[in-house]
Amino acid sequence: MDFKTIDGAMEIFKSLNCIGNENCIFVTFKDTNREGLKYGALGAVGGAIAGAAASFSNGMLEGIQGFDGMLINLTEAGLAIIPLSQKGVKWTMNIEKMEPQLDRFVFVANENVESIIIKNFSFLNKKTKKVKIKLKDGMVLHQLARVVEKSIPYQMENFSRFMDKCKNGKIESGVNNGQALNNNQQVVKNSEQVNNNIRQEQNLINNNQEKEKFANMAINLLVSNNIISDYNGIGCEYGYLYLIEGHGYEGLFKIKKMDKIYYFKVQGTSIEMVNLDENLFELHKQSFLDMHKS
Numbered sequence: 001m002d003f004k005t006i007d008g009a010m011e012i013f014k015s016l017n018c019i020g021n022e023n024c025i026f027v028t029f030k031d032t033n034r035e036g037l038k039y040g041a042l043g044a045v046g047g048a049i050a051g052a053a054a055s056f057s058n059g060m061l062e063g064i065q066g067f068d069g070m071l072i073n074l075t076e077a078g079l080a081i082i083p084l085s086q087k088g089v090k091w092t093m094n095i096e097k098m099e100p101q102l103d104r105f106v107f108v109a110n111e112n113v114e115s116i117i118i119k120n121f122s123f124l125n126k127k128t129k130k131v132k133i134k135l136k137d138g139m140v141l142h143q144l145a146r147v148v149e150k151s152i153p154y155q156m157e158n159f160s161r162f163m164d165k166c167k168n169g170k171i172e173s174g175v176n177n178g179q180a181l182n183n184n185q186q187v188v189k190n191s192e193q194v195n196n197n198i199r200q201e202q203n204l205i206n207n208n209q210e211k212e213k214f215a216n217m218a219i220n221l222l223v224s225n226n227i228i229s230d231y232n233g234i235g236c237e238y239g240y241l242y243l244i245e246g247h248g249y250e251g252l253f254k255i256k257k258m259d260k261i262y263y264f265k266v267q268g269t270s271i272e273m274v275n276l277d278e279n280l281f282e283l284h285k286q287s288f289l290d291m292h293k294s
Helices: 006-015 049-055 155-165 177-198 208-224 278-291
Strands: 023-030 069-075 078-086 098-100 106-109 113-120 128-135 140-146 201-203 234-244 248-257 260-268 270-274
Touching: 006 023, 006 069, 006 078, 023 155, 069 155, 128 278, 208 234, 208 248, 208 260, 208 270, 234 278, 248 278
Parallel strands: none
Antiparallel strands: 023 069, 023 140, 069 078, 078 098, 078 106, 113 128, 128 140, 201 234, 234 248, 248 260, 260 270
């Protein structure tokens, strides 16, 4: 069964007896910068929507780790979650290489959800969202979700509905099609605004002088803080570097020395060392570049 189509995704949840009167299916990625999950891990808990109060109202999550993403169905009874695992080398999170782990399916009833907070990934990246799901037992799931997922046609509409239902930090029921449509139209409007702003941007990825300026700032910062001891064997790789009118520079790059990698972001005229890994670096890079395509 292929979860990349809405019919396939519905069939998957139907096979787990987890289809409700309301169904809002979308995908997320593990936020590797936040380790994806705090204070616990997902475990296999099954049940039927019709018997939600009895079958899985406790929403217990225990026992397994190592998932790369989630296929989520927000129903009127709660969150049905199927972990996704990516096959092969994971240089970046690729939804087309992920497979659902049906034996690790879990359900979290609404009464066990403390809050759901959705925020922009960064100041300039509104197409990727941070999703923080906090449960009443103290467990916190940190996920990332793209508003538009190229290989998932239903992602934009359904994730927009999810954002609308959780806009006040709680799961709200009864969002009608008109509300979902308005939310979807707002996403399109935001995308149009981004496209307008692109005309006021300069892509500096081929400007060696500008790139060397920030790279030297980063290297000097590493040396002055005794993170590295010398300037030998140092390399630099940029994800992107833009000069944006009214904002300044926006960039992402990494400094390599031996087997160590140090990640930096550029904002305005300053740099800051950030806690990333290769997966998150590539995700942030691709999301930014997708948003700033000419």
